[in-house]
Amino acid sequence: MVALILTRLLEAVMPAVQVISLSHLVSAALSGTASPVDYILTACACAGLIPLQSVTETLQLRLQLSLKTCYENELTDLLAEMPVSDRIDPRIADSVQTAQEAAPSNLAWQATSTITVVQALATSVILCLSIYPMDATASFCALVSLLPAVLAHAWSARLENLYWPAMAAASRRADYLVTQLRFGRSGVELASLNATSAFADWAKEANRIACSHWLAVTRAKLNGGVIAGTTSVGLLAMAMMSLGRHGGGNPEVIASAITGMMSGLLATRSAGSAIGEFLSSAPLVRKYEDLKAHVRSGVCERVETGPVTQTPRDISCSDVSFRYGNGPVVLDSASLTAEKGKITAIVGANGAGKTTLVRILGGTLKPTAGTVHTVGRESISELSQDFHRYELTVRQFVTLGIQRAVNDAELFAALACMEARDFVSALPLGLDTQLGEQWGGVDLSGGQWQRLALARTVLSQSPVWILDEPTSAVDAETETKIFGGLSKTSASATVLLVSHRAWTLRAADEICVLDGGRVVERGSYGELVHRDGMFRRMFLEQRIEESSTK
Ligand SMILES: Nc1ncnc2c1ncn2[C@@H]1O[C@H](COP(=O)(O)OP(=O)(O)OP(=O)(O)O)[C@@H](O)[C@H]1O
Numbered sequence: 001m002v003a004l005i006l007t008r009l010l011e012a013v014m015p016a017v018q019v020i021s022l023s024h025l026v027s028a029a030l031s032g033t034a035s036p037v038d039y040i041l042t043a044c045a046c047a048g049l050i051p052l053q054s055v056t057e058t059l060q061l062r063l064q065l066s067l068k069t070c071y072e073n074e075l076t077d078l079l080a081e082m083p084v085s086d087r088i089d090p091r092i093a094d095s096v097q098t099a100q101e102a103a104p105s106n107l108a109w110q111a112t113s114t115i116t117v118v119q120a121l122a123t124s125v126i127l128c129l130s131i132y133p134m135d136a137t138a139s140f141c142a143l144v145s146l147l148p149a150v151l152a153h154a155w156s157a158r159l160e161n162l163y164w165p166a167m168a169a170a171s172r173r174a175d176y177l178v179t180q181l182r183f184g185r186s187g188v189e190l191a192s193l194n195a196t197s198a199f200a201d202w203a204k205e206a207n208r209i210a211c212s213h214w215l216a217v218t219r220a221k222l223n224g225g226v227i228a229g230t231t232s233v234g235l236l237a238m239a240m241m242s243l244g245r246h247g248g249g250n251p252e253v254i255a256s257a258i259t260g261m262m263s264g265l266l267a268t269r270s271a272g273s274a275i276g277e278f279l280s281s282a283p284l285v286r287k288y289e290d291l292k293a294h295v296r297s298g299v300c301e302r303v304e305t306g307p308v309t310q311t312p313r314d315i316s317c318s319d320v321s322f323r324y325g326n327g328p329v330v331l332d333s334a335s336l337t338a339e340k341g342k343i344t345a346i347v348g349a350n351g352a353g354k355t356t357l358v359r360i361l362g363g364t365l366k367p368t369a370g371t372v373h374t375v376g377r378e379s380i381s382e383l384s385q386d387f388h389r390y391e392l393t394v395r396q397f398v399t400l401g402i403q404r405a406v407n408d409a410e411l412f413a414a415l416a417c418m419e420a421r422d423f424v425s426a427l428p429l430g431l432d433t434q435l436g437e438q439w440g441g442v443d444l445s446g447g448q449w450q451r452l453a454l455a456r457t458v459l460s461q462s463p464v465w466i467l468d469e470p471t472s473a474v475d476a477e478t479e480t481k482i483f484g485g486l487s488k489t490s491a492s493a494t495v496l497l498v499s500h501r502a503w504t505l506r507a508a509d510e511i512c513v514l515d516g517g518r519v520v521e522r523g524s525y526g527e528l529v530h531r532d533g534m535f536r537r538m539f540l541e542q543r544i545e546e547s548s549t550k
Pocket residue numbers: 324327330348349350351352353354355356357500
């Protein structure tokens with residue numbers, strides 16, 4: 001940073017040094033007293049700007065790169081500490097995307113643009129001061145000739161800013177579509193759906209939209225550049241004519257002032273784009289700063305306030321209601337207690353509100369009304385129905401988030417408990433086999449991924465387990481074995497299990513039936529199957545479905 005400021009300052013004084021040294025050399029040459037030193041000094045002053053600019057540009061690039069890396073790391077930390085509620089908020093997701101795509105480079109540009117603008121300002125002022133004693137009008141015209149370029153760049157930057165969200169959205173969509181075509185799992189599905197050409201057409205259309213926005217911006221930039229350039233040429237011509245008229249025909253005055261002005265233009269040519277960069281990056285940087293402030297305040301808020309209280313044992317909620325934004329009521333005065341050492345199941349049809357209820361019990365969502373007693377997030381091991389298939393090695397995937405050292409024996413015991421030991425042992429590198437197609441690893445079936453994720457829950461030794469449809473992709477026979485293993489390993493944990501398959505819940509100690517956001521029934525599996533209620537109806541319907549598909 002200091003080296004860049006120093007070289008920029010040196011660049012700023014160079015045009016004025018040229019004016020003075022050239023003026024001295026020409027008058028000495030005319031009077032026949034010019035020495036070789038005069039020639040060498042003038043040559044250095046005239047040609048030195050070129051290597052100096054190369055050095056400055058390299059230093060600027062280095063500074064931009066290191067600042068960009070710093071801001072990228074800061075953003076990564078921000079993402080790591082973001083509260084869970086923010087992670088599922090689509091508005092925050094949008095801000096994060098903007099921040100990730102634009103903020104690190106823009107923040108880096110802001111610093112270097114500021115230095116460039118200050119340097120350009122200093123160059124103009126020093127140059128004008130050096131020409132002023134020769135001709136005031138020429139000095140004024142030289143100063144004003146910089147303005148059109150600055151205005152043109154500022155205008156094109158604003159324009160770019162205006163088009164940027166649409167361009168970024170179109171590019172993102174194209175990227176998404178191409179990625180689906182590229183990856184094996186989605187690519188094969190699309191091919192079997194006969195939809196690869198549809199995806200390719202949509203991607204091309206998105207690329208066309210992004211490109212048309214870029215072209216509109218570059219067209220406007222070109223027009224602005226031509227107008228600004230012509231105006232600057234006019235102003236420079238006026239400055240030269242004025243010098244010719246007022247310089248009294250003195251060759252040293254005319255030669256030195258013209259050379260100085262040309263160097264001044266060269267030295268300040270990046271000022272316009274620097275101001276433009278500064279202006280165009282300002283809104284994105286502001287968005288990033290807002291996001292940072294929001295995340296940091298959110299982290300504090302979650303610890304201090306809200307209707308959620310924390311207890312070390314059971315988790316429960318009473319008379320909890322909830323709606324997403326202004327949408328319909330999803331939970332309506334729902335009450336539930338999950339006791340330590342027991343498996344409490346929530347069952348209900350699609351859309352009954354099961355996932356929403358466990359998210360509230362886990363502290364991810366805040367209820368609109370009612371009270372919740374829960375534990376801190378660090379005490380909860382959660383397996384959601386759409387858990388992510390992180391493409392790591394088996395060992396990394398299964399031990400993800402586990403702070404203590406886990407040896408192979410312990411790992412295999414957890415895998416065996418969740419019926420995953422045999423297929424992991426059969427993998428080419430066992431626990432160290434890379435998963436996922438992205439890195440050329442092994443892909444697993446949906447049920448195998450679920451079993452690995454369940455083994456992670458077992459290893460976590462968390463006091464509270466929230467399992468949302470944990471075996472939806474597992475066959476019935478394996479599912480029965482998994483629930484057997486689950487009952488044994490979760491003896492001291494509070495387990496909340498979500499399912500819409502009534503017959504999978506024989507291992508549950510208590511079952512709550514959710515319908516339209518209300519708990520309409522509760523009891524053990526035996527009690528509910530024999531009671532003439534919703535659970536029995538679901539159970540019978542599913543039995544009929546199951547036997548008709550056999
Ligand atoms: N992020 C969201 N924004 C708006 N509405 C949502 C959101 N998530 C869920 N909903 C709505 O809330 C209702 C309950 O959804 P929820 O996922 O809790 O049901 P569920 O019982 O778990 O369903 P399933 O068995 O299909 O998983 C549904 O009508 C759903 O459309």
